[in-house]
Amino acid sequence: MTAGDETEIQRTRLILGLLKQHLNEESRVAFLSLDTLRKVKDAPLGSTTAIEKTLEWIVDASNGEITFDVVETPTMWQREVDTAHPDPEPPVFGPLVKSGFRVWVSNPKKIDEYFNAILKEKNLSVKKPRSKKKPFFSEIVIGKLHACADGLIRFGGNVVDMRPQLATLCWLFMEHEGALVTIDDIKERIIEASKRAGTSNTTIAKYVSELHRPLQDVYGGEVIFNEKDIGWRFEPERTA
Numbered sequence: 001m002t003a004g005d006e007t008e009i010q011r012t013r014l015i016l017g018l019l020k021q022h023l024n025e026e027s028r029v030a031f032l033s034l035d036t037l038r039k040v041k042d043a044p045l046g047s048t049t050a051i052e053k054t055l056e057w058i059v060d061a062s063n064g065e066i067t068f069d070v071v072e073t074p075t076m077w078q079r080e081v082d083t084a085h086p087d088p089e090p091p092v093f094g095p096l097v098k099s100g101f102r103v104w105v106s107n108p109k110k111i112d113e114y115f116n117a118i119l120k121e122k123n124l125s126v127k128k129p130r131s132k133k134k135p136f137f138s139e140i141v142i143g144k145l146h147a148c149a150d151g152l153i154r155f156g157g158n159v160v161d162m163r164p165q166l167a168t169l170c171w172l173f174m175e176h177e178g179a180l181v182t183i184d185d186i187k188e189r190i191i192e193a194s195k196r197a198g199t200s201n202t203t204i205a206k207y208v209s210e211l212h213r214p215l216q217d218v219y220g221g222e223v224i225f226n227e228k229d230i231g232w233r234f235e236p237e238r239t240a
Contacts, residue, residue: 009119011054014138016115017175025108031071033100055101061118065110068103072096140174143236145218147171155218165190166211173211173224173234182231201229208232 018037023030037051055068074096105111140147144156153160153170162170172189173181183204187196190207212224223236 008054008057011051012058012115012119015051015054015058016111017138019103019105019111020176020179023103023105023108023111028105028108030103030105031100032103034098036100052101055103058118062114065106065114066103068101070098071100071102073099140171142174142177145174145236147174160214160218162211162214166207166214169207169211170215173232177234177236180227180231180233185231 015032018032019030022032022036052070059067105114139149146154146157147167147170148154151164151167153162153167160170168190169186172186176185183201186204186207187199191199208224212222215223219236223234223238225233225235225238227233
């Protein structure tokens with residue numbers, strides 16, 4: 001696999017993560033603005049043209065299950081105020097500029113399945129293989145909570161004391177703020193593939209409970225809520 005292939009695969013995974021964050025399941029549409037894409041720090045998103053080419057590849061490889069179009073917004077030219085004639089004049093619009101991409105997913109519940117198929121030709125799965133090296137995660141900031149590039153979780157600038165496995169779990173919840181994180185999602189992120197089948201749901205629940213304790217301390221209340229043994233939601237703004 002060439003370095004270019006590896007970059008495109010990583011870019012595809014990052015686009016999957018952004019789609020999961022911004023996809024509206026009812027409309028099946030996600031708008032990925034250029035501003036949103038630029039906020040992904042230390043990520044190989046590259047130029048707007050590179051992102052668009054990766055989206056084109058995703059569309060082709062998904063057999064039309066995922067499609068997109070380019071969103072363009074007109075620039076507005078400001079008029080000088082005419083004090084002799086204060087009545088406002090109609091705005092004058094300049095040329096259209098690219099502002100982002102509108103992405104459609106035919107069945108949002110199958111998004112992981114689609115991306116697994118997309119990456120199958122590279123003999124890779126959506127999830128990164130576990131390795132001794134620190135896995136790549138883009139930084140995430142939710143209010144005072146900050147998942148940092150150095151692998152630590154900080155709240156208001158102070159490190160939240162938790163072991164690396166829990167920090168990785170915290171990262172997962174932050175990536176999916178407000179959305180359901182299932183037991184299988186957690187197993188795939190923090191449990192080695194060879195041990196997942198033997199890891200019970202009770203064990204996963206204990207990990208979530210262990211993570212919740214330091215988060216409760218910094219937030220002063222519950223922020224992770226159970227969804228009837230299916231999974232959990234991280235909702236820091238919700239009143240317990």
